């Protein structure tokens with residue numbers, strides 16, 4: 455803790471060890487911003503390796519063990535952050551998976567697997583970090599959702615967007631947006647900024663390496679993580695502006 459910048463804000467990024475989460479961690483922990491990143495990783499060795507590479511570049515970051523599908527892992531992360539920092543300023547619910555194509559699993563198993571991370575995991579992490587977020591002077595919570603979770607875009611039945619047939623992933627992101635709105639509504643009167651975003655179609659393991667850069671994807675997430683007191687809350691957006699629900 456002594457090596458983190460004085461007055462640094464503490465930010466937790468779930469699924470920070472690779473892909474968009476790593477790019478978010480890198481951008482937000484740049485020394486010009488004044489944030490210390492807790493890089494969440496369900497495999498602490500992968501997290502340590504990612505954190506070490508950022509530290510070598512001068513970023514303020516440390517790995518913490520966090521598996522969204524295991525309550526004891528979430529509780530341990532809360533206890534660690536509580537005992538070390540006593541508060542959390544920013545929570546970025548980034549970790550996410552898609553099991554639509556896992557044909558070896560039954561439909562129920564595929565739904566359970568995806569929802570366990572994208573919906574239940576994000577909701578439980580947020581709920582369990584509420585006491586530490588409450589200790590922050592300006593809590594910010596960002597849910598990394600997807601435009602595939604938009605009911606409006608899906609409802610244009612003849613559009614190419616509607617034809618992307620991943621119902622488990624899509625419905626999990628629609629549910630995530632509702633979880634986000636629950637917290638936005640609850641804490642709006644306390645000045646919290648709670649928002650969801652679509653990072654854009656991005657080249658990561660999730661997309662088999664197709665799409666744009668992770669640095670570009672991180673921009674909208676970081677924008678929402680550093681919102682000022684006059685910033686929006688309860689919104690769903692991409693870098694170009696608002697998305698339809």
Ligand SMILES: NC(=O)c1ccc[n+]([C@@H]2O[C@H](COP(=O)([O-])OP(=O)(O)OC[C@H]3O[C@@H](n4cnc5c(N)ncnc54)[C@H](OP(=O)(O)O)[C@@H]3O)[C@@H](O)[C@H]2O)c1
Nearest residue numbers: 469473474496521522523548549550600655656658659660
């Ligand atoms: N890529 C896109 O085009 C795109 C578009 C829209 C939205 N998104 C969203 O962006 C977010 C990041 O996705 P990505 O593209 O960067 O995918 P990715 O490269 O596959 O990274 C996913 C991250 O989530 C972690 N994760 C998976 N299961 C977890 C669990 N049970 N507990 C904790 N962490 C877990 C992974 O850890 P491991 O390394 O241990 O697997 C990894 O760090 C996701 O929420 C995704 O839905 C992505």
